[in-house]
Amino acid sequence: xxxxxxxxxxxxxxNGWQYQKNTQTTVQQTIEDGLSRLIKTRASIVGCGRTDTGxxxxxxxxxxxxxxxxxxxxxxxxxxxxxxxDIATHRMIPVHETAHxxxxxxxxxxxxxxxxxxxxxxxxxxxxxxxxxxxxDKMNEAAKLLLNYEExxxxxxxxxxxxxxxxxxxxxxxxFNEERKCYEFHITSNRFLRGMIRLIVGMNINIxxxxxxxxxxxxxxxxxxxxxxxxxxxxxxxxxxxxxxxYID
Numbered sequence: 001x002x003x004x005x006x007x008x009x010x011x012x013x014x015n016g017w018q019y020q021k022n023t024q025t026t027v028q029q030t031i032e033d034g035l036s037r038l039i040k041t042r043a044s045i046v047g048c049g050r051t052d053t054g055x056x057x058x059x060x061x062x063x064x065x066x067x068x069x070x071x072x073x074x075x076x077x078x079x080x081x082x083x084x085x086d087i088a089t090h091r092m093i094p095v096h097e098t099a100h101x102x103x104x105x106x107x108x109x110x111x112x113x114x115x116x117x118x119x120x121x122x123x124x125x126x127x128x129x130x131x132x133x134x135x136x137d138k139m140n141e142a143a144k145l146l147l148n149y150e151e152x153x154x155x156x157x158x159x160x161x162x163x164x165x166x167x168x169x170x171x172x173x174x175x176f177n178e179e180r181k182c183y184e185f186h187i188t189s190n191r192f193l194r195g196m197i198r199l200i201v202g203m204n205i206n207i208x209x210x211x212x213x214x215x216x217x218x219x220x221x222x223x224x225x226x227x228x229x230x231x232x233x234x235x236x237x238x239x240x241x242x243x244x245x246x247y248i249d
Contacts (some may be wrong), residue, residue, distance in 0.1 A: 054235035127237035157195035202231030
């Protein structure tokens with residue numbers, strides 16, 4: 001019996017989502033350990049994608065296979081009692097046996113938050129950018145430029161091992177959140193490369209600071225080469241907030 005679990009987590013204390021062979025704690029490992037204690041056998045889960053160290057998730061899905069004797073509602077009722085407080089399970093949804101949390105996702109949406117003034121209550125969930133207010137028009141022009149392309153080698157970490165750099169962006173937009181008093185970059189795509197969003201936000205910052213021009217960004221996208229002045233912003237401002245599947249509301 002395969003189930004999708006919808007969760008959220010604060011990534012501050014974790015070395016990303018993906019299980020690692022070393023001793024560093026990851027979100028996947030922590031959930032697998034918790035599930036294993038509940039069902040009295042080793043649980044293995046598959047996430048909808050990887051998040052880097054320190055990155056958060058508001059709406060994340062993983063799938064897990066249970067024996068038919070397992071009461072899914074009972075697991076949902078108990079799982080939040082055995083997991084740390086920085087991971088929360090919201091629902092568990094029975095799905096067809098071939099459903100896949102990673103491969104079946106049609107859209108992934110992230111938000112990156114940064115503020116130009118300090119806020120001690122938001123330090124872990126936004127980046128304090130210690131410069132003048134941002135030029136949203138200029139940064140939106142740079143963000144909108146990316147919607148003209150489908151290959152994103154210039155915005156992929158050099159150590160990434162991927163078969164394709166194709167990502168189908170549907171949204172890339174800056175706005176100012178009046179309630180939170182911070183700038184937000186919203187981006188949606190069918191998939192993302194490792195480090196891609198943080199490098200894109202860094203490019204926008206360099207555009208704002210005059211260290212890059214739109215023509216230079218356009219040139220590397222046409223040639224699929226590296227930016228000379230690439231820059232990855234810190235992870236704590238990044239949050240995955242929505243995943244879409246054709247069979248889940």
